[in-house]
Amino acid sequence: MRLNITYENNIPINAFRWTPNEKLEPLHFHSSLEIGLCISGSGIFYFGEKQYRVGVGDIFIVNNRELHIAKSDECNPSTYIFINFDPRLLLDEEESLLLPFAYNSDYFDNRITSASPLAAPLGALIGQIWNELDAKEDGYKSMAKSALLELCVLLLRHYSTSMSKLEWKRMTDTFRRMRPALALVEDRFREPLELTDIADALLLSPSRVSHLFQQELGRCFKEYLLDLRINEAKRLLISTNLSAADVCFGSGFQSIPSFYRLFKSTVGLSPLDYRNKFSVHEIIENTKQELSR
Structure with a gap:
C-alpha cells in the first residue's frame, strides 16, 4: 500500500509522534525517506520479510521503496518520533547523502540499536528536528534542515564503513547514472515534458529510463x-x-x-x-x- 505524504511546514520535512497498533496492519511504502526513534515501550518493526524487536532508543532507517510497518506489544505499547522528508532535499545538497537510503533491502540492517555509539547523537538530532518544527521559532526551517543534514552525514559515515567496497561502488554508480536524468527533469519540469524527452537527451530507451526511475527512486x-x-x-x-x-x-x-x-x-x-x-x-x-x- 502506498501512502501519500504531504509536508506541513513549508519545508519538505515532517516530524510526528506515532504509537503503532497492537494488531498488525498492512505494510506500506511512501515517496519520502524516513527515520524513526523509539522513545517508549516495545514492539516489532517489519520490513518486508524482516522483523526487528524494538526497544527504547532504537533507530530505524526507511527508504522510499521498502514495505514496512511497526506493531506495539500489547502490554507495553511503543511510541516513536518519526522524521520523514523528500529525497530531493539531500540531492540538492550533496547527492552522496542519499546513499544510506539506497540499500539492498534483503541484506540491509534497518535498525541501529540503542547500544550503538551512533544511537545517542542520532536520537539527539531527531529530537532537535521535532522541537524545531513543533515550536516554529524564528529560523526553525533552517535549523531543522541543518539538523537533518548533520544526521544524514552521520548515517553516510556509518554505512560507508560497514558495507563492502563492491556494494558501495554499486550504489555510487547508480547515483551517477540517475543524476543527469534528475538534473534534466528539474531543469525542464516547467515545460511540457515526457519520458521520451528524457530518454532522447540521455541516449537511452524510454523503457530503460522508466526502469531507472522505478528501481532507484521507488x-x-x-x-x-x-x-x-x-x-x-x-x-x-x-x-x-x-x-x-x-x-x-x-x-x-x-x-x-x-x-x-x-x-x-x-x-x-x-x-x-x-x-x-x-x-x-x-x-x-x-x-x-x-x-x-
Whole structure:
C-alpha cells in the first residue's frame, strides 16, 4: 500500500509522534525517506520479510521503496518520533547523502540499536528536528534542515564503513547514472515534458529510463514530475501574488482544471485554500494585526 505524504511546514520535512497498533496492519511504502526513534515501550518493526524487536532508543532507517510497518506489544505499547522528508532535499545538497537510503533491502540492517555509539547523537538530532518544527521559532526551517543534514552525514559515515567496497561502488554508480536524468527533469519540469524527452537527451530507451526511475527512486517518472510541479506551485502560492492560473502554468501544468484536481488530491487543499493558510504575506499581515492590539 502506498501512502501519500504531504509536508506541513513549508519545508519538505515532517516530524510526528506515532504509537503503532497492537494488531498488525498492512505494510506500506511512501515517496519520502524516513527515520524513526523509539522513545517508549516495545514492539516489532517489519520490513518486508524482516522483523526487528524494538526497544527504547532504537533507530530505524526507511527508504522510499521498502514495505514496512511497526506493531506495539500489547502490554507495553511503543511510541516513536518519526522524521520523514523528500529525497530531493539531500540531492540538492550533496547527492552522496542519499546513499544510506539506497540499500539492498534483503541484506540491509534497518535498525541501529540503542547500544550503538551512533544511537545517542542520532536520537539527539531527531529530537532537535521535532522541537524545531513543533515550536516554529524564528529560523526553525533552517535549523531543522541543518539538523537533518548533520544526521544524514552521520548515517553516510556509518554505512560507508560497514558495507563492502563492491556494494558501495554499486550504489555510487547508480547515483551517477540517475543524476543527469534528475538534473534534466528539474531543469525542464516547467515545460511540457515526457519520458521520451528524457530518454532522447540521455541516449537511452524510454523503457530503460522508466526502469531507472522505478528501481532507484521507488516511483515512476510521472510521479516524480508531479511532485516537482506541486512543490513549485506551493512555493509560488505562498511567496508571490500570482493568480492561480499563472501559478498553474508557471509550475508546469498544462491545464487549469487538472492543476486544481491534482493539487487538491495531493495536498488536501485547493490552491487558494493553501495560499490562505500558508502565505507569507498572510502570516506577516496577521502578525502585524496581533502586535497592534
